[in-house]
Amino acid sequence: MTLTPAAHGILPLQTLSELVDQGVVLSTSALDADQIQPASIDLRLGAWAWRVRASYLPRTRTVMERLSDVVMHEMDLSKGAVFEAGCVYIAELQESLNLPQGLSARANPKSSTGRCDVFVRLLSDYSDAFDDVREGYNGPIYVEIAPQTFSVLARTGTRLNQLRVKRGTVPKLYTSDCGVDLTGDLVGYRARRHAGVIDLDNVDGHDPRDFWEPLYQNKGQLLLDPGEFYILASKTAVVIPVMEAAEMLPIDPSVGEFRVHYAGFFDPGFGTEEAQATGSRGVLEVRCHETPFLLEDGQTVARLVYEPLIERPERLYGQSGSHYQGQGLKLSKHFKPW
Structure with a gap:
């Protein structure tokens, strides 16, 4: 080539x-x-x-x-x-x-x-x-x-x-801080230990109550326990312009004693008006490390890094169907609605 x-x-x-x-x-x-x-x-x-x-x-x-x-x-x-x-x-x-x-x-x-x-x-x-x-x-x-x-x-x-x-050498265009949303009633989920097996090809095939414990608002704070895994949502909407793609940094020691977001890629069109998905939140996969950590509403937990595409994609994220376009706080596609 x-x-x-x-x-x-x-x-x-x-x-x-x-x-x-x-x-x-x-x-x-x-x-x-x-x-x-x-x-x-x-x-x-x-x-x-x-x-x-x-x-x-x-x-x-x-x-x-x-x-x-x-x-x-x-x-x-x-x-x-x-x-x-x-x-x-x-x-x-x-x-x-x-x-x-x-x-x-x-x-x-x-x-x-x-x-x-x-x-x-x-x-x-x-x-x-x-x-x-x-x-x-x-x-x-x-x-x-x-x-x-x-x-x-x-x-x-x-x-x-x-x-x-x-x-080539892809430039980093800019970064964006991502804060956590701990307002409202339900603010996240904590994984249950000793649960059953998740079939990764079985969409909507698992009862979330068997695998997750809901977490409710407590004065805009959430105490993360060491070794536990949490699903949370970003405070603000995430928008990926059509000529850009983004990656959420998997580890950023400067924002706290926890790991955020295994799944780092955000495709062009995520959360955009053009893809009819304004208001889409970033779902954060969080694991606390050695010490308990008190998380506060709006606190920065990750940073998005934006990079350019060489040309506009013929299809934007979600235009041919997606489980996560327009999402708020949401478990993976394997689970039935709560």
């Missing part, structure tokens, strides 16, 4: 489709019709996964060469398999990459994955960093899966993470 001179930025869906046609993004099976999003590609689990003793980075070796040091057992995903909470797994993906010079990639968990407290990270051969794929990479990609609170059922074809492809 020969790149013509163009602005540096994130590639929109029509360019991603061209990369698939040109063999830059490859797959062991044809892509699903809805797999390419306005500024990213959903990645699908392959046929096999492996339970491992520890997470790792391949660095000077391939992912599979390094796997032999920590593997415990193999799992056939063709009929579905349970990924148990507190365990770490490596799974192959159906997609692979043949990036030319000038193109790199970055992955993040899908929003539905993060809202189920499943920590996932992309791995590529010879990499010394999770989620980032270097310019010109040619080879397979894998996903590390580490369910935290809930055990989950997944199978070949389940989509846990997504990939953005970038041209």
Whole structure:
């Protein structure tokens, strides 16, 4: 593939489709019709996964060469398999990459994955960093899966993470603080420990009361307990302009002793009037660390970083259907309405 001179930025869906046609993004099976999003590609689990003793980075070796040091057992995903909470797994993906010079990639968990407290990270051969794929990479990609609170059922074809492809050195346009909303009656949910298994392909198939405890307003404050997982909402609406995409920083020590937002990508058109979604809030997936932390209404808990696209996407977020466009405080798509 020969790149013509163009602005540096994130590639929109029509360019991603061209990369698939040109063999830059490859797959062991044809892509699903809805797999390419306005500024990213959903990645699908392959046929096999492996339970491992520890997470790792391949660095000077391939992912599979390094796997032999920590593997415990193999799992056939063709009929579905349970990924148990507190365990770490490596799974192959159906997609692979043949990036030319000038193109790199970055992955993040899908929003539905993060809202189920499943920590996932992309791995590529010879990499010394999770989620980032270097310019010109040619080879397979894998996903590390580490369910935290809930055990989950997944199978070949389940989509846990997504990939953005970038041209050149993409500038950071600006950042936006994201405060938490602790007003009104219901302000969030806390995950119940020792709950059942969540089937990650079963939409609207689980009773939220079996998995979540509702949290109610208490003088505009919420005490976060160490090791617990919370679903909260942003104080203000989130808007992603049609020529931009955003990522919410997963860890920002300057805003508190907690981790915010596993699922970092916000696609162009989220929360916009053009996509008929004004007022959309950001849903925050929050885990407190070593010490209890008292959160106050409006307190900054995360920051959005905005980056440019190289051109306007042919379809905006939510225009072909979305579980989360126009959202307020909302659990993942796997749960029935409360």
